[in-house]
Structures are given as structure tokens and as C-alpha cells.
Amino acid sequence: MWGTQDYSVLFFYLFCYTKEVNIKDVENLAELAKLELSAEEKKELLSDLEGILDYVKQIGEVKVEDIKLDYTLHNVWREDVLEQREFSTERIREQFPDSQDGFVKVKKIL
Amino acid sequence: MIDVKNLTIEKAGAMMQKGELTSVGLVSACLKNIEEKNKELNVFLEVFADALEQAKRADVLIKSGKGTKLTGIPMAIKDNILITGRKVSSASKMLENYVASYDAFIIKKLKSEGVVFIGRTNMDEFAMGSSTENSAYGPTKNPNDPSRVPGGSSGGSAAAVFSGMALGALGSDTGGSIRQPASFCGLVGMKPTYGAVSRSGLTAMSSSLDQIGPFAKTSEDAEIIFKAIVGKDKMDSTSLSLADYKSSPVRKIIGVPRDFLAKGVDPEVLKNFEESLAKLKRAGYLTKDIVMPYLKYSLPVYYIIMPAEVSTNLSRLDGVRYGLRNEGQNIFDMFKKSRSAGFGRETRRRMILGAYVLSHGYYDAYYNKAWQVRRAIIKEYQNTFKDVDFVMTPTVPTTAFKFGEKKDPLQMYLGDIFTVSANLAGLPAISIPSGVSVAGLPFGLEFTAPPYADASLFAIQKDLQ
Numbered sequence: 001m002w003g004t005q006d007y008s009v010l011f012f013y014l015f016c017y018t019k020e021v022n023i024k025d026v027e028n029l030a031e032l033a034k035l036e037l038s039a040e041e042k043k044e045l046l047s048d049l050e051g052i053l054d055y056v057k058q059i060g061e062v063k064v065e066d067i068k069l070d071y072t073l074h075n076v077w078r079e080d081v082l083e084q085r086e087f088s089t090e091r092i093r094e095q096f097p098d099s100q101d102g103f104v105k106v107k108k109i110l
Numbered sequence: 111m112i113d114v115k116n117l118t119i120e121k122a123g124a125m126m127q128k129g130e131l132t133s134v135g136l137v138s139a140c141l142k143n144i145e146e147k148n149k150e151l152n153v154f155l156e157v158f159a160d161a162l163e164q165a166k167r168a169d170v171l172i173k174s175g176k177g178t179k180l181t182g183i184p185m186a187i188k189d190n191i192l193i194t195g196r197k198v199s200s201a202s203k204m205l206e207n208y209v210a211s212y213d214a215f216i217i218k219k220l221k222s223e224g225v226v227f228i229g230r231t232n233m234d235e236f237a238m239g240s241s242t243e244n245s246a247y248g249p250t251k252n253p254n255d256p257s258r259v260p261g262g263s264s265g266g267s268a269a270a271v272f273s274g275m276a277l278g279a280l281g282s283d284t285g286g287s288i289r290q291p292a293s294f295c296g297l298v299g300m301k302p303t304y305g306a307v308s309r310s311g312l313t314a315m316s317s318s319l320d321q322i323g324p325f326a327k328t329s330e331d332a333e334i335i336f337k338a339i340v341g342k343d344k345m346d347s348t349s350l351s352l353a354d355y356k357s358s359p360v361r362k363i364i365g366v367p368r369d370f371l372a373k374g375v376d377p378e379v380l381k382n383f384e385e386s387l388a389k390l391k392r393a394g395y396l397t398k399d400i401v402m403p404y405l406k407y408s409l410p411v412y413y414i415i416m417p418a419e420v421s422t423n424l425s426r427l428d429g430v431r432y433g434l435r436n437e438g439q440n441i442f443d444m445f446k447k448s449r450s451a452g453f454g455r456e457t458r459r460r461m462i463l464g465a466y467v468l469s470h471g472y473y474d475a476y477y478n479k480a481w482q483v484r485r486a487i488i489k490e491y492q493n494t495f496k497d498v499d500f501v502m503t504p505t506v507p508t509t510a511f512k513f514g515e516k517k518d519p520l521q522m523y524l525g526d527i528f529t530v531s532a533n534l535a536g537l538p539a540i541s542i543p544s545g546v547s548v549a550g551l552p553f554g555l556e557f558t559a560p561p562y563a564d565a566s567l568f569a570i571q572k573d574l575q
Contacts, residue, residue: 033462034446035449035453036446048459051519056414056476058410059410059411059476062404064482067489091195092211095209095211095431097429097434098435109441
């Protein structure tokens with residue numbers, strides 16, 4: 001019988017014996033992060049990632065059976081009423097890289 | 111001329127109250143030091159043109175009898191803390207011309223005390239780094255030895271206080287970014303309990319770890335700043351009031367995690383650590399060897415959770431509403447062009463790493479596992495603090511290193527081994543100077559206390575004399 005714990009052990013060993021990242025992964029990640037990378041930087045990043053992941057994956061060996069994953073942070077709501085804000089619309093608008101009639105302007109999306 | 115380099119906030123405040131010193135005089139002396147040394151050390155990204163105007167207003171406040179311990183004191187502010195109407199760039203090209211539209215909660219508090227903001231200090235871009243070498247505006251140099259780094263990411267704030275350009279400074283600490291530069295520059299640097307100081311108005315790096323704190327020459331000075339910035343803020347849902355929590359009376363028992371110090375620590379640093387420990391014993395502290403098996407996993411846990419949060423937080427910087435925009439063929443191309451031009455190497459590296467550990471298929475093995483181990487570390491601290499009042503280690507395994515010495519990112523990260531655990535567990539921690547090496551480089555000692563016991567950390571330094 002396999003429990004989730006056993007799968008994570010299996011997962012961990014798979015990690016240790018397979019090369020985790022390749023240049024294609026770096027390209028996909030760059031796409032997710034909305035970054036353009038030069039061929040040289042891709043190669044450098046790949047080598048950095050390999051080094052860093054090789055180091056951080058040691059947490060796979062830590063036994064934490066009795067620890068449930070509970071995220072203690074929770075949303076803190078306020079009443080939906082209009083409150084005086086100290087930041088002015090003008091100051092925010094001044095930061096727009098491009099605008100028209102007080103609206104932020106971008107190239108068409110669709 | 112006033113010797114700012116050897117003047118404390120405590121002393122300067124008292125002198126101003128007695129009329130022996132004016133804020134204008136004090137700020138002028140700092141400005142003179144800036145003029146003489148900033149070019150070489152690259153401490154400030156901007157020196158505020160109205161600093162003397164602020165000082166004049168502070169002098170009026172002092173004369174009216176309404177001054178506090180901080181009125182008229184020139185402080186340097188890390189370039190990721192918002193002051194209305196002033197530029198705040200996080201030392202990035204992305205936010206080079208960004209002007210804050212509101213005051214950080216703590217800035218409002220300091221303004222009400224009449225603090226003089228003298229300028230915004232250099233840092234690693236978006237607070238990511240341990241040397242200021244990742245600043246888009248060139249590194250800050252260590253005033254003790256300009257061939258060496260001042261530490262990071264709040265390196266500019268540390269260098270400003272050490273070289274008499276300000277009497278105190280604010281930094282932010284996500285994995286040691288106050289304590290490590292304090293150690294490298296020979297200052298006191300403190301990271302409060304998570305939530306003790308509001309993060310509203312701090313440019314977010316890693317939200318479950320970030321905390322603002324003070325730099326000063328002495329613990330007394332650091333405490334004055336700390337008391338001024340601490341407090342619950344409804345704009346930060348994680349903020350809390352320290353007054354609501356009782357911490358147990360300090361019994362002065364120091365725990366030393368021996369196995370954690372066994373390897374990777376510079377022999378000179380270790381020797382200083384042992385000598386300091388002996389001093390504290392003579393001063394009446396009890397010491398106890400402790401075993402914390404999970405502690406060594408702090409660093410890998412940190413370098414999973416932090417980049418994950420970085421990649422999320424920095425996704426807001428897309429060139430639409432503020433910050434750098436480089437137009438592209440369509441809006442997605444614009445995001446890419448803007449972000450690629452705006453972010454430096456280390457920032458890109460961490461965003462990519464963050465995207466990786468959060469991606470489908472790896473999420474459980476990295477991010478979720480890291481959170482489980484983080485919980486284990488918190489539990490381990492809770493158990494440890496049943497027996498001891500402080501956990502003591504060196505702040506950093508080495509003294510300040512040379513520029514370019516740590517080219518491999520992992521080598522740089524390993525220097526954070528003693529500082530990241532306090533952030534992961536949300537605990538207050540302080541770095542206190544403990545003398546200098548043969549080469550004249552400062553050592554630092556780190557003390558970590560139970561949650562809400564922030565005040566106990568300021569009392570240790572006097573026993574180290």
C-alpha cells in the first residue's frame with residue numbers, strides 16, 4: 001500500500017537521479033515570469049538553477065510526519081465603506097507611464 | 111565641527127534638548143561627511159535637498175518643548191521605504207523614477223517625532239543580496255575597508271550610520287538584510303518580531319519574511335528608533351501590538367547550538383564568538399549547549415519560500431500603472447520588454463527560481479515541503495525557548511568579504527546561514543558588534559529571542575563591554 005508519504009519519498013529519489021532542469025524549462029519559466037533572456041543568460045541561469053536546486057532539495061530528506069500544512073495567515077477584512085485615503089488620485093496618475101484623459105493607456109489587448 | 115561618527119542619538123538628543131546643539135548644526139555636519147565620502151562609498155542614491163529645511167522645523171519643535179528623543183535626529187532611509195512625494199526605487203531601473211504616493215506607516219510615525227530624513231540609501235535591487243553588488247546604481251563600499259562589501263541588502267543604511275552621514279537608519283530584513291550589514295560595518299542592527307513593525311509602505315520582497323528595523327551605533331539608540339516605529343497598523347493585516355503579548359521575564363540563559371557552528375565558520379569569527387560568550391558568562395549569563403536538528407534546513411527552506419514569494423510580489427511590476435515601460439508589439443510583449451530592461455540579474459534569477467518551485471509537478475516537493483519544514487523549525491524554536499532565553503550564534507560565518515569574491519550565487523546565499531531562521535520563525539533578532547579582526551574588520555554576534563521579547567535584545571550589549 002502506498003501512502004502519500006511513500007510517493008514523496010519516491011519523488012525525492014527520482015529527483016536525485018534525474019537531471020531536473022534543461023534549457024527548455026528555463027525558456028518556459030522565462031515565459032511565465034515574462035522575461036526575455038539572451039542565449040548566454042539562459043545558459044548561465046540553467047547552471048545557477050542546477051546548483052541552487054541541488055542544494056535546496058536536501059529538504060526532501062527531512063522527516064516531518066507529524067506536521068500538517070496549516071497556513072496560519074488569513075484574510076483580514078474591513079467593512080465595505082468609503083474611507084478617506086491619504087494618497088491622492090493625482091499622485092497615482094502622475095506615475096502612469098502613458099495615459100489619456102486620466103486613464104492608464106496600453107496597447108490593445110484583444 | 112561635531113564629530114558625528116562618535117555621536118549617539120541619545121547624546122545628540124540630550125544636547126539638543128539642553129540647547130547645546132541644533133538640528134541644523136547636526137544635519138550640516140552629516141551633510142559635510144556625505145559631501146566628503148559619498149562619492150567614494152556610494153552610500154546614498156539621493157540626498158534630500160530639503161534636509162536643512164526639515165532640520166529648521168525640528169529646531170522650532172525642540173524650542174517649543176514638544177521634542178522627543180528623535181526630534182531633529184538625521185536618519186537615512188533604505189530606498190524601499192515610501193515617503194510621500196519622494197523617489198523610491200528599490201535600487202532598481204524598474205522604479206528609477208517612481209515617486210511614492212503615500213507615507214509608509216513608520217515614516218508617518220517618524221515624521222510626527224520630527225525626525226530629519228537625510229536621504230535614501232543604496233541597497234541590493236529589491237533587497238535581494240548580501241553585498242549591495244546587485245544595486246542597479248553600483249555597489250556601496252564598506253567604510254572600514256572600501257575594497258570590501260558593506261553587506262546587504264541594507265548596505266547603504268549601515269555605511270551611512272558608520273561613516274557619520276546619519277545618526278540612525280532604517281533597513282529591511284528578509285533573511286538578514288539588517289543584521290548582516292550591521293555585522294560587516296560594526297553596528298547594532300535589529301529585526302523585530304514579524305508583525306511588530308508595519309510593512310505598509312515597504313516595497314514587498316517576500317511578504318511572510320520581510321520586516322523593517324533599525325541601525326544604530328548602540329543598542330540604546332536602536333531601541334529609541336525601534337520604540338518609535340513599533341505598533342499595530344490596520345493597513346498591514348499581519349501587524350500586531352507588542353503590548354498585547356506578555357513575554358516571560360528575562361532569566362539570562364543563552365543557548366548555543368554547537369552542532370550548527372561545527373563547520374563553515376571562519377576560525378577567527380569562532381574565536382571571537384567564544385571570547386564573547388565567556389564575557390557574558392562573567393557578566394552573569396548562564397549558557398547551555400542546545401541541539402536544534404532542524405536549524406540546518408533553514409537555508410534551503412528560505413531559498414525556496416523566498417523566491418516563490420518574490421516571483422509573486424514582483425509580478426505586479428509590468429510597466430502598466432507605474433515604473434519602467436518599454437513598448438512592444440502587443441501588451442504581453444510590452445510586459446516582457448519592460449521587465450527585461452528593468453530587472454537586474456539576481457532579481458531575474460530569483461523570479462525564475464520562484465516560478466520553478468511553484469510550478470505544477472514541483473510544488474509539493476519544494477514549496478509545500480519547505481512550509482512543512484518551516485513549521486518544524488518554528489516548533490523547534492518553541493521547544494528551545496522553554497529552556498533558554500536567547501539563541502546565540504555569530505551573525506555571519508565570516509567578516510566582510512571583497513567585491514567580486516562570491517560570484518557563484520549559492521556561495522553568496524550560504525553566508526545567510528545564521529540569519530534566515532529568525533525570519534522563517536518570525537522571531538526578533540539582533541546583531542551586536544563584538545570587536546574587530548586582525549585585519550580590522552568588525553565581528554558581529556547574533557541573539558535570537560522568543561516572539562514579542564524584542565525589548566530583551568537591547569539589554570545584552572551593555573554586558574558585553
